[in-house]
């Protein structure tokens with residue numbers, strides 16, 4: 001069985017965080033990672049931790065160094081899917097490669113984590129015309145190179161369930177979850193349709209992970225699970241615990257903090273935590 005943690009949006013170096021759904025505490029990251037290390041041990045150990053992006057608030061050597069030092073204390077391999085805030089410098093990809101190569105396999109932003117139970121494809125979507133650089137626009141998309149790479153990786157090991165990780169979500173939060181009139185924080189139609197085309201072409205793709213919205217969600221489309229995770233440094237400090245074996249794909253949401261501290265939780269944004277059905281998943285694999 002393969003077990004891994006999916007977390008995101010730690011915004012190292014933010015003073016304070018800009019976009020937040022719940023009160024954010026990026027300066028408490030070392031303390032939160034200590035709590036996560038203990039929780040991972042209590043769960044029996046994890047094979048790796050996957051960060052869904054916005055590890056840092058801005059791509060500087062100082063932030064990347066601080067993030068690398070904080071996550072090294074986990075004692076578990078950590079892999080990163082670069083988010084828009086990790087790409088705020090024109091040479092951001094090179095900064096990451098030089099200062100924190102341990103977050104990537106094979107020295108590129110795109111790579112596959114292959115275990116005996118699952119193939120996880122990490123593909124940081126682009127935001128602007130210049131690849132691996134985010135300035136002001138948000139047009140979530142994969143480049144032709146990324147799509148060609150993804151197709152060739154998805155073709156390998158059709159016997160395994162596959163997972164795709166991008167920083168952008170594929171779905172907005174459904175009105176049934178938020179109580180609002182329209183999907184919340186939805187990406188552009190182009191990005192969703194690109195991912196749907198991949199899912200329709202490759203039935204081995206079973207799980208698509210995203211971040212960026214700082215909210216937990218789970219939407220199923222044609223047998224594929226689309227999951228996003230809330231910000232690890234926002235109250236109540238949640239991560240996804242994912243287990244995959246030859247017969248089963250399961251996901252739970254682990255909470256390291258509480259929603260009970262007065263002033264530390266916004267009940268009007270409780271949809272960020274999601275309903276029970278948004279927080280867990282149990283699927284039999286064929």
Ligand SMILES: [Fe+2]
Nearest residue numbers: 054083084212
């Ligand atoms: Fe983001």
